[in-house]
Amino acid sequence: MPLFRETGVVDDVWTKLADDQTVPxxxxxxxxxxxxxxxxxxxxxxxxxxxxxxxNSDAVESLAGDVSRLDLVALHFPKFSDGRAYSQAxxxxxxxxxxxxxxxxxxxLRDQLPFMLRCGFDAFESDQPGFADALAGAxxxxxxxxxxxxxxxxPVSFLRLSSPVIxxxxxAGPEGESSSExxxxxx
Amino acid sequence: MxxxxxxxYDRYDRAxxxxxxxxxxxxxRRRLAGELTxxxxxxxxxxxxxxxxxxxxxLRIAIPYGTLSSRQLRKLAEIARKYDxxxxxxxxxxNLQLNWIKLEDAPDAVAALAEVDMHSIQTSGNVIRNxxxxxxxxxxxxxxxxxxxxxxxxxxxxxxxxxxxxxxxxFKIAITGSPNDRAAxxxxxxxxxxWCNERRKVGxxxxxxxxxxxxxxxxxxLREFLPKDELLAYxxxxxxxxxxxxxxxxxxxxxxxxxxxxxxxEKMREDVEAEYAEMKDGxxxxxxxxxxxxxxxxxxxxxxxRPAAVAEVEALxxxxxxxxxxxxxxxxSHRMAxxxxxxxxxxxxxxxxxxxxxxxxxxxxxxxxxxxQGEIRVxxxxxxxxxxxxxxxxxxxxxALGQLGFAEANLGKITDIIACPGLDYCALAxxxxxxxxxxxxxxxxxxxxxxxxGDLKIKISGCINxxxxxxxxxxxxxxxxxxxxELYQLSLGGDVDFGKTALGxxxxxxxxxDKVVEAVDSLVAxxxxxRGEGERFVDTFRRIGLQPFKERVYAAV
Numbered sequence: 001m002p003l004f005r006e007t008g009v010v011d012d013v014w015t016k017l018a019d020d021q022t023v024p025x026x027x028x029x030x031x032x033x034x035x036x037x038x039x040x041x042x043x044x045x046x047x048x049x050x051x052x053x054x055x056n057s058d059a060v061e062s063l064a065g066d067v068s069r070l071d072l073v074a075l076h077f078p079k080f081s082d083g084r085a086y087s088q089a090x091x092x093x094x095x096x097x098x099x100x101x102x103x104x105x106x107x108x109l110r111d112q113l114p115f116m117l118r119c120g121f122d123a124f125e126s127d128q129p130g131f132a133d134a135l136a137g138a139x140x141x142x143x144x145x146x147x148x149x150x151x152x153x154x155p156v157s158f159l160r161l162s163s164p165v166i167x168x169x170x171x172a173g174p175e176g177e178s179s180s181e182x183x184x185x186x187x
Numbered sequence: 188m189x190x191x192x193x194x195x196y197d198r199y200d201r202a203x204x205x206x207x208x209x210x211x212x213x214x215x216r217r218r219l220a221g222e223l224t225x226x227x228x229x230x231x232x233x234x235x236x237x238x239x240x241x242x243x244x245x246l247r248i249a250i251p252y253g254t255l256s257s258r259q260l261r262k263l264a265e266i267a268r269k270y271d272x273x274x275x276x277x278x279x280x281x282n283l284q285l286n287w288i289k290l291e292d293a294p295d296a297v298a299a300l301a302e303v304d305m306h307s308i309q310t311s312g313n314v315i316r317n318x319x320x321x322x323x324x325x326x327x328x329x330x331x332x333x334x335x336x337x338x339x340x341x342x343x344x345x346x347x348x349x350x351x352x353x354x355x356x357x358f359k360i361a362i363t364g365s366p367n368d369r370a371a372x373x374x375x376x377x378x379x380x381x382w383c384n385e386r387r388k389v390g391x392x393x394x395x396x397x398x399x400x401x402x403x404x405x406x407x408x409l410r411e412f413l414p415k416d417e418l419l420a421y422x423x424x425x426x427x428x429x430x431x432x433x434x435x436x437x438x439x440x441x442x443x444x445x446x447x448x449x450x451x452x453e454k455m456r457e458d459v460e461a462e463y464a465e466m467k468d469g470x471x472x473x474x475x476x477x478x479x480x481x482x483x484x485x486x487x488x489x490x491x492x493r494p495a496a497v498a499e500v501e502a503l504x505x506x507x508x509x510x511x512x513x514x515x516x517x518x519x520s521h522r523m524a525x526x527x528x529x530x531x532x533x534x535x536x537x538x539x540x541x542x543x544x545x546x547x548x549x550x551x552x553x554x555x556x557x558x559x560q561g562e563i564r565v566x567x568x569x570x571x572x573x574x575x576x577x578x579x580x581x582x583x584x585x586x587a588l589g590q591l592g593f594a595e596a597n598l599g600k601i602t603d604i605i606a607c608p609g610l611d612y613c614a615l616a617x618x619x620x621x622x623x624x625x626x627x628x629x630x631x632x633x634x635x636x637x638x639x640x641g642d643l644k645i646k647i648s649g650c651i652n653x654x655x656x657x658x659x660x661x662x663x664x665x666x667x668x669x670x671x672x673e674l675y676q677l678s679l680g681g682d683v684d685f686g687k688t689a690l691g692x693x694x695x696x697x698x699x700x701d702k703v704v705e706a707v708d709s710l711v712a713x714x715x716x717x718r719g720e721g722e723r724f725v726d727t728f729r730r731i732g733l734q735p736f737k738e739r740v741y742a743a744v
Contacts, residue, residue: 067488081230082312083353087430090350111214111231118349141210146201146343148470156199157343157477
């Protein structure tokens with residue numbers, strides 16, 4: 001399955017291990033939550049980055065305390081219409097402070113991308129035609145957001161405040177400050 | 188033309204809308220080009236309000252908190268003419284449905300809506316739907332605070348919410364600002380009731396897990412009192428718990444009411460409160476400035492002083508019995524003396540409940556401009572409301588509505604029927620609803636008799652999904668299919684008004700389509716023979732029970 005980041009198609013350097021497969025001595029490996037729980041110490045002792053793949057019914061809270069040790073968390077969409085992983089992503093990024101790669105796997109379609117980016121995903125497995133182009137444009141598809149999420153964008157409600165200095169929480173920047181894109185909007 | 192006295196879009200709202208339309212246009216193009224399968228396209232069109240019915244696509248247009256300006260209503264009429272068959276259907280969720288839209292026209296239709304700051308976003312699909320409110324908001328005499336301020340805040344927060352766009356199932360929120368609940372908050376996924384506590388602070392009672400449908404349930408109180416500025420944090424916490432733990436294995440068990448029922452309201456509360464504790468005082472806490480800025484837009488219109496007692500009105504009451512009855516049933520108190528809230532009945536005898544032609548919509552818009560500050564409301568009982576009418580203007584408004592066929596003095600009476608679209612339009616229905624409503628409203632057409640029968644709410648659904656709210660009808664009528672024959676099951680004693688929410692009890696075996704009028708006639712006769720002083724139909728039912736009604740109906744049919 002091709003792997004995309006916002007820069008385009010990238011090589012997938014990660015080895016996805018089934019629970020009964022032997023763990024290689026080095027190189028990046030992606031394991032299930034069950035395996036991570038069962039062999040955490042051994043996995044951490046080896047050379048090479050570790051990633052954990054969660055089912056969308058797994059509690060992300062079980063990775064609390066380990067987020068800085070992980071370089072990849074893969075969240076799964078068994079069907080594109082099953083949205084549990086959006087909550088998992090926001091908890092990982094926003095509450096648990098996970099900073100590594102957050103990958104969407106399974107049924108990942110281009111029309112979900114604006115939502116996925118806002119929830120903190122930054123890597124996507126998809127075989128849908130046109131996916132790379134859609135991903136390149138997904139962050140700017142909407143110049144306005146109404147709610148805080150995990151992409152650092154400033155919600156409209158804060159842009160409307162008379163003093164737009166907002167509790168130091170919303171970084172201003174090309175993504176965060178979207179008002180310049182709409183000032184010429186004619187109505 | 189008067190200014191509007193409710194939320195006005197700014198450049199941000201308009202930018203989002205135009206970008207959303209561009210996105211939808213591209214999605215429709217890809218569907219027509221075969222790049223998207225129907226399965227992939229379905230959630231995209233649904234969250235833009237485009238539904239596939241029995242014969243055609245239907246566009247469900249959001250009317251946030253049921254409030255419209257005359258300009259918006261005229262645009263709806265124009266869209267109904269241009270892209271549909273010249274009429275629309277106002278729904279129990281304060282939306283407008285156009286039943287004959289072509290897929291290729293849908294992007295142009297929503298672009299036309301955007302010209303008057305309207306949209307069809309999230310009127311369908313497994314998302315947070317259009318938020319409904321008391322249709323008397325801002326005018327009601329018993330109001331603590333205008334609920335539409337909070338509906339607008341929720342509307343913005345829920346629009347394209349990245350975390351909650353693929354929920355287990357649809358999610359409906361209703362808000363009331365009055366102790367007399369006119370928004371049916373106990374039969375919504377979340378109901379919010381503004382109230383003033385003993386420390387004179389106004390906050391929300393948060394009610395969760397109500398709903399009708401296949402498994403009707405009355406909502407339970409999740410939190411007695413929530414500070415207003417924490418509303419979005421608390422909603423986000425509740426939705427997150429639902430998104431994570433709500434069932435997804437069975438379409439009919441996926442609403443939040445099933446989750447609350449299965450884990451219990453105590454566990455639900457524990458989970459929501461734990462989640463909320465993490466978010467409290469965070470980015471979702473509403474700054475006072477934000478609340479005030481939105482509240483200012485809902486500032487009541489500056490209504491000039493008008494006389495409370497008017498000789499012409501008194502004279503007309505004596506000379507026109509129908510006007511006198513109309514004043515009694517369709518005209519409600521306003522917070523200002525000298526004004527009244529007028530409800531235009533969209534239930535004239537023999538007409539499909541809630542339908543209005545483009546010409547009728549324009550007619551109501553004209554009346555609103557002349558007599559109601561250019562404002563119109565849609566009620567969840569599928570009528571249109573003129574919220575600010577001077578007592579002096581009541582005769583003129585009554586005559587003008589009469590010209591449109593909307594002056595029937597039947598509000599809350601036996602012909603003020605709620606009915607779903609049923610098998611005439613809907614792919615899910617087992618039976619027709621509209622023709623049943625039409626037969627009943629013709630049979631009971633005589634206004635004086637309706638007033639004698641008094642308050643009696645009939646609600647008709649064409650299948651167990653209960654879009655016609657039959658569970659909470661004083662008389663509920665449910666269409667069922669038995670070996671290809673349409674039959675109708677009757678239930679009694681449901682109620683949804685003023686906090687007395689109750690679910691109806693099934694009367695007995697379903698009756699044939701041509702026996703429904705007779706059966707309802709028998710129910711009414713039983714009531715009239717047994718009613719005590721001042722008792723409504725539903726009060727008599729509660730006192731004497733099902734049996735007398737049952738015997739009479741099955742002896743007759």
